[in-house]
Each structure stands twice: as structure tokens, then as C-alpha cells.
Amino acid sequence: MADAPLLDVDDLWIEFRAGREVVHAVNGVSFRIEPGETAAILGESGSGKSVSLAAVMRLLQIPPAHIPKGTVRFKGMDVLNMPIGEWRQYCGRDISMVFQDALTSLNPVFSVGWQIAELFRTHGVASGREANERAVELLDRVGIPDPAMRAKDYTHQFSGGMRQRVMIAMAIALGPELLIADEPTTALDVTVQAQIMELLSGLRDESDMAMILITHDLGVVADVADTVAVMYAGRVVEQGRVSDVLGRPSHAYTRALLNSVPRARNKGQTLEPITGSPPDLARIPSGCAFHPRCRFATAICRNEAPPRIAVTPGRFAECHHAEMVFNDA
Amino acid sequence: MTTAEQEALIIRRGLPWWRLLLRDRFATAAALWLLFLAVCFLLGPEFFGKAATTLNLRVRNLPPGSLEHGWLMILGGDALGRSMLARLIVASQNTLTIALSAVIMAMIIGGILGMIAGYMGRGIGHIIMRFADILQSFPSLLLAVVVLYVLEPSVTNLIIVLAITRLPIYLRVTRAEVLEIRERVFVDAARALGGGRYHVLRRHIGPVVAPTLLTILTVDFSIVMLAESSLSFLGIGIQAPEITWGLMVAQGRNYLSQAWWLAFFPGVAIMLATLSGNILSNWLRIVSDPEQRWRLEAPRKNDG
């Protein structure tokens, strides 16, 4: 019996109409998540990573967003064409999301305990006092001291790290099979970042939960993820096991990313920031979107979109010069 | 709508203001109507003065709608046979004068006070703000009524009273803008180059605050017009033999069952004027806000 993927995104395209412009945020993204897998989606701002996953959760505002093509299957079900009321039953229960900025992502006028308990009430699992008690248990589980008192507090009374723990508590409350974490540590201090990642990996280990980690931080990818998909200008440009991709990248962009951050093995060498700036998504460069900033670029990169090259089984890159990059250690 | 990942760039074609106006049909209609009123204001008494005061008992309380007695009687005749249309046009002068004068006075005084309050900060600034609080917290109509009671209800006093009730808004807006601009570098630069406080206020802060004030002015025009009409209707504003649209409604009220048009049309005139002011103000707000302007700048479906 074949293992059905938990989440199957196939050729997803998303555009935004703003005024007269059309912004091509996601241009044919495909990936699969197996049960229990921790996948990282790596990219700069504007790469389309958050938008893709927002579309998976059906949280995009349509309009101005528009999904011209693509399918999303969660546990075999067609997510995008389901009636929204039906999909909402799965949200929070089987699939959940943690957002980047907990300060604005939590409702300022309701207590934290109320917002967590809401999950139990909404999905008919518990109500009233029982829901509140379970909320307190969750606060304890994510490491918030004095949870019974703190459950009555409001968002603004928590520190950044604590707030993020609250968001995580809400996300794991009903034991989802898939947790999507959209830059969960970007807004936090470095020390707190480590704590939160530790919490997330701990929770994942406890329950065999699959996790998608959206991030631009290579360190996070290296520490926690099994697989990584690198995104640029709305496409997945490289995908594979973390150790493979980060160890020997086969896409120019991944290579450039690795060269632009300090790494122990490169001690003594100069950092090379990536020249140029991320592309304007309303005017994506022809051929390979990365070619204006790529040191391996040649004429074909400007004229033709790169094919998907299987570097090794289970690993691919979309680069005309994948082999060259792979061998350029 | 936008997250960090979607930054839509909009190329501004930089359309001139009158083309932006034409893009919005209602705003164009409003502007045209106000232009028409301006013409009535300037030429009305000249051309229609006689018709407005000529008695013709044969057409007393003539209902509107027929051209039998000439096009002047299209809106009917009043209790003394005078042409409603002519009277409306002539009354526009007082109505518009009072509204415009009050608004401009409020803007100038409020603007100056606001600039002082913003720039001087503590002390004077606080006193001025409390003064604005007092004015804003009390029902403007009651305030106007009391002041006009104690002083005499002349046209000048009416303008002054109306201006005073509208002061606070200009005061606050100007002060807020001044406070914000004060922090900006170019003011420090001007002062470093030797510009005194007043110089800075006049040359640097003034021009930036002006567009906001203009938007408020158009709304205020409507508000003041309604206030004056209400006061005149109640018998406390304009007194006969002066005439404004508000007073015409009051006068027409006595004939409501026999000649409804006497009270009806002046009210329509008021409403059309205030509606135009409000619509134009909405348009101005959209145009001054760079984030909203694109709605008007976007090409129409049959543009090339």
C-alpha cells in the first residue's frame, strides 16, 4: 500500500491584483509532506513562501488574491474546492498554523486562556470550565510558569517569547497532524529563538506531528528540519534532504545564500552578500528568475526557464548549471 | 492586503487634477453645481433681483411645473406672487456668503491658533487646547443660540459665532500636523540656517498643512451651511428683510398645506449645496491620499 502524502501541493500559482499591476507571487510551486516529516521552506521575503502556505490554509483574501491554477490535497481531500465551512472544521484540529508576530496575531481584547479554550469550544471537544482547565494545561505544556494565573492575562501582558508560546499552545491544542510555522522566531531575540525552536521540536517528537517550517534562517533549517525546499521568486528552485542541500547545494541561489552567512567551515573567508535585490514580482526576469544576480549565469539562463534536474534520487534543482554548482565546493 | 511578500509597485502616471476630477462622475457633478452656485452668487442679485421682489398677485401661490407664466415661474410663486426661482437665486448670495466667510474665518484663526499651540508646546499650547476642548464638548447649536441671544443677531455676529463653533477642528488638525513636522529634519535644518520660529512656521510648515485643511474646508462648508440654515429656520439667525434659504423654509412652513413648494425648494437648494460639498470633500480625500489615488488613475476599460 503506497504511503499517501499528508499534504500534496501540485503546480500552485497565485497572483495578486493591485491597482493596474499583477503581482506573480507564486509561480508553479509543488511539494509534498509525508506524515511525521519536518520540512523547511527557505527563502527571502518575496519568495512566495508565506503566500503558498496561506493558500494551503485558505487564509488568502480573494480578491485581491487569485489562484488561477493548482491543487492542494490534504489527506487526499481537495482543499481549494471544498466549501469553506467544511474546510474550517479541519483548521485548528488536523492542520494548524503558528504566525510570525504573536502580538498582532492574538486578539488584544480577550484573555489568553479564552483564546486557547476557544479551540475546544469551536470544535465541540469541551466547553465552559473544562475548556478553561484544558487551556491552563496547555499553557503549562508549552512552558509558561504559573499557568492558572496567566490564563486570565491579556496579550500585552506577555513578553515576546511567552506570546509565541501561547500561539504554539493554540496550534497544538487538538493534536494536529500537520503544524505550519510561519517564521515563528523571526520577531524574537536570539536566545528566545533557541528556546522556541526547542519547544517546537520537543512537541513534534512527542506526537509524531509533521511540521512545515517557513524561514529565512539557515541555522533553523539545519537544526530542526529533515527536508528543505528553497524558494525564489515564487518557485521551488531546489529541494532535498537538509544535509544534502546545505552540504552541497546544486542551485546557484542556494550556493549564494550559503556563502552570504557566516559558517564555521568557511572561517577565515570573506562573506559574499548576494548582489542586486530580490525581483519585483510584477516584473519577474525572463528565463531563470535568478539570472541577474547569479555568478554562474550565461545566455541560456536569460532566455530559457531552467528544467527540473534530478541531482540525486529524491533531490532536484532547477538550474541550467546545476552540475557546475554542485561541483563548485 | 499586502504582506511583506507582495509589494505591488504602481507607476503613477501623474494625471493633472482636472482629469482626476473627470474620472469621478459624482465629483464632477458636485463641482459643476458649486460652479453654478458661484455664478448665481455673483450675478444673481443683478439679473434676478427685480424678479425676486416684483409682486404679482395674479400668480400668488402658483404651483410649480408649468411654463404658462414664463420660465421664471417654473418653480412656482410665493404668497405674494414672486418667482420662487428668482428668490432662490438671490437668497443664494447671503447663504453662501455667510457659509464661506465663517469657514474661511474658522480656518485662518483655527489654523493660526493650531500652529501656535503646536509650535509653542507647553503653557500657551495647553491653554489653547483646553479652549478648543470647551468649544468642542458643547452642542454647537446651543452655543450659537446663546451667543446670538446676548449679542444681536446680525450677519456679522452670525458669521463670527459660526466660525467660533468650527474653530476646534482646524486647530487640532493644524496642531497635529505641526507636531509631526516639528520632528522632521528639514525644520531643524531651516533653524540651523538661522530661520526664526515665525519664518519656519510660514515657509515650511504652512504649505504642508494646507492640503489637509482644504479637505476639511469643503466638509466644513456643508456643516456651516446646515448650521446657519437651522439657526435661521429657528428664527435666531438671519432676520428679515435679509434672506437665506433657511429663512425661506421657515417662512414657507406656514403655508405647508396650501403651497408646499415654498418650504420644499429652499430645502432642496440647501441639500444640493451641502451634498456637493461633501462629495467634493470625499474626492479631495481620495486624491490627497497617495494610497487611494490609483483608484482614479487606473485606466478605464476603453483606454488605449
Next chain:
Amino acid sequence: MGHFLGQRALHSGVALLGLIIAVFFLVRMTGDPTDLYLPIDASLETRKEFAQKHGFDQPATTQFVVFLKDILAGDLGYSLRKQRPAMELVLQAYPTTLKLAGVAMSLSIFLAIIVGAVAAYRPGGVFDRISTTASLAGASAPDFWVAITGILLFAVTFRWLPTSGVGGFSHWILPIGVLMLRPFGLMVQVVRASMMGALSSAYVKTARAKGVGEPVVIFVHALRNACLSIVTVAGDLAVGLINGAVIVETVFGWPGVGKLMIDSVIQRDFPTVQAIIMVTATAIFLMNVLIDLLYVALDPRIRHQ
């Protein structure tokens, strides 16, 4: 929180005091006060007696103290035409106005919340257009004219409603309808704007990600946040309602404070006019305090300042 309330009460209190001072000066600086307080045919002796009792011949500060003492004792003079204490007249008229304004305000807010929320949820839809038209009409229509046209249509022509006066349900329809125009127009825009902000916020996204149903998202998560803007504007609304009440009571002949004010002005009864000003200013002060308390109750962020 205490700091917030204290500061706001201080501001409102200063405004109240400022108004009292303004009235004081207005009366004494613009002519002989006895002309205003006493009937025209009052004899010289009566005038002198009155002037002495209220210290008109004293320096301004002494006068002011006497003035304040009178106010605190509830003595705001004698109504010139009714021969009763002015205060009594005013307090008798207030309940009518409060009833009128109260119903108009509650209805306006209730309807504005429904229309505004739906308008924000479906921008460009039917409710959105209704709300824009309503607020434009509310801001542009001369209420006295609408009242008269309403009487013309519904009372005179169709004879469905009475032309004026207090009474049963049908007597309320036109007055409330006219009085509601502006507040509803204003409030529906406020609700729409703040609901649009709330509905596009990050916490609404989180709620949807939690699987919360749309009705709860709109009327619990979003609306509860929009309440703050609503309460802020409610104060202005109430003050505007007093203005509207003056017109509505005059046109429809309701014996409230508004009508009392106009009658007193036309009949040159200054003590009553002054009494109305004082009572209204105090009422507004109390209302502001109430609104501030409501603010604290609704926004936990202020509570913990």
C-alpha cells in the same frame, strides 16, 4: 488606569469650568446684566436690589464667587415668563429630551452596527452602498427640512401619521426618524471603517486558522475590537443629538429642553437659557466620565497602564 481616568476627568472638568466662566463673562461684559435677568418693566429699585444681591457693583472676582455659590446651591434664577425657578423648568423638560435622544441613539447604534459590519464584510456590496448613501444623506440633509417634508408626506398627504405632539407610537416615528439621520450616517461609517480594519487584522487570520466560524469571527472577534471606536464616537454623537433635538422638538412640538431653549430665547427669558446651558454642560461632563469608564471596561490595554 487611574491615571488615565483622572486625566480625562480633569480635562472634562476644566472644560465645564471654562464654559461656566465663559457664560459668566458673556453676560456681564456685554451690557447691563439686569436687562437680561429682570423683566423690561422692572423698576429702578428692583434693579438696584437685584444688582446688590448678586453683587453686580462688586469687582469681578467677588461677582464670580457669588455666581458660583448660586450655581452650587441650584439657584439659577427665576424664569421671567413662568415665575418659577428656572432650574425647575429645565429639570422638568429634560426627561422628554432624554427619552427622545436615548431612543434615537440606541436605534442608530444598533442599526449602524448591523449595516456597517455587513458593509465591511462585503465591500462594494449592497450594504456597503447603503451605508455610503446613508452617511452622505445624513451629513447633507437639513434635518428641519426633512422633518417638514416628512410631515408633508406622511401627515398631510397620506394621513398615516400625526403632524405633531407627544403621544403613542405613531407620534414617535417621524421625530425619531429625523433625529436618527445624522447619527446613523456617522456611526455606520465609523463601524464600517473599524470593522474593515479588524477584519483584515492578523488576529482575525488566526481565528480563521483555528477553524472559528465566520459569524463568530465577525461579531465576536472583530466587533469587540471595533467597539472601542464606536464608544469614542458615541460621545460626539450624543452632543450632536442635542443639536438635533432642538430642531425636532421645535418642529414637532415636543416639550423638551430644545423647545424650551428656543421658546426662552424668543421670549427673552435669560435665566432659563442660562439654566439650560449649565445643566447641559454638567450632563455632558457626566456623560464623558461615563464614556471613559466604559472605555476602561472595554480595553484591557488601558486597564493595565
